[in-house]
Amino acid sequence: MIGDRxxxxxKQQGLSLEELAQRAEVAEPxxxxxxxxxxTNPSVYILARLANVLQVPIHELQKQEEMLDKEWLQLTKEAMDSGISKDEFRQFLDxxxxxxDQ
Known part of the structure; x- marks a missing residue:
């Protein structure tokens, strides 16, 4: 996850949370x-500030750890092609x- 990276x-830079927040001008909390x-989804603006202080390319903070397997990709494509909206899918999950739970 992005927070782990x-x-x-x-820690590799030897910075405390407070130091990184101050240098990147990001609120410590x-x-x-x-x-x-x-x-879990900081803005690109925040990531750019952090990457600059941490001396790493921004894509190192953004990279995906896992890709969806082919079956999930196919199911997602089928759902989108059938016209199911994100809200409808969330309602289904809920x-x-x-x-x-019942």
């Missing part, structure tokens, strides 16, 4: 939330979670 490079996976 930020933390890895931060926000940075802490990213590293703890509470916030219903499935609710149903399994």
């Amino acid at each position: 930020i933390q890895y490079y931060r 926000y940075l802490k939330a990213v590293e703890q996976h509470i916030k 219903f499935n979670h609710w149903e399994s």
Whole structure:
């Protein structure tokens, strides 16, 4: 996850969370939330600031750890082609979670 990569490079540079936040001009509580996976999608603007301080290319912070397997990609494509919206899919997942809790 992105927070793990930020933390890895931060520690590699010997920076505390507070130091990185100050140097990158990012709120420390926000940075802490990213590293703890509470916030999982920091903006490119924030990532660029962090990458600059950490002396790594921004793509190192953004790279995907896992790719979807071919079956998931095919299912996703079929759902999109059939006209299912993201909201409808979320409702389906919510219903499935609710149903399994019953």
